[in-house]
Amino acid sequence: MFVITLTYRVDLEEIDAALADHIAWLDQQYTDGVFIASGRRVPRVGGVILARDVSTEELEQRLAADPFRSRGLADYAVTEFVVSRAADGFESLLS
Template identity: 75%
Template sequence: MFVVTLTYLADLAQIDDALEDHVAWLDQQYADGAFIASGRRVPRVGGVILARNLAREELERRLASDPFRQRGLAEYAVTEFVPSRTAKGFEHLLP
């Protein structure tokens, strides 16, 4: 499983201009089963994505196709982890 932290490199007006394309990209990642959660950071300086069921190289390839990255609007930090415990109802996240 991966935690991807996006940090914006541009002002929010530029982010908002690209948001529709970014959301369409996110929709495709969910449809493919790669992403399990995503959302804005608070304060709004970027976002967070939880991804699973793919190799790191595949995740990096997908992130490279994000319109935010292609337009130089965000940078990405990827952290891989193996969950060993979950709250009740989230057991499906365990390997």
């Protein structure tokens, strides 16, 4: 599993202008079964994505296609971890 943290590099006006394209890209990742959760950070300085069932190389290729990244609007930090314990109802996250 991966935690991807996005940090915006530009003003929110530029982020909002690219948001529809970013959401379309997110939708495809959910359709492909790679992303399991995503959302804005609070305060709104970026976002967080949870991803699974993908190699590091494939994830990097997918992230490169994100309009926020390809347009230089956000920086990305990727952390891979092994889920060894999960709360009731989230057992499907176990590695």
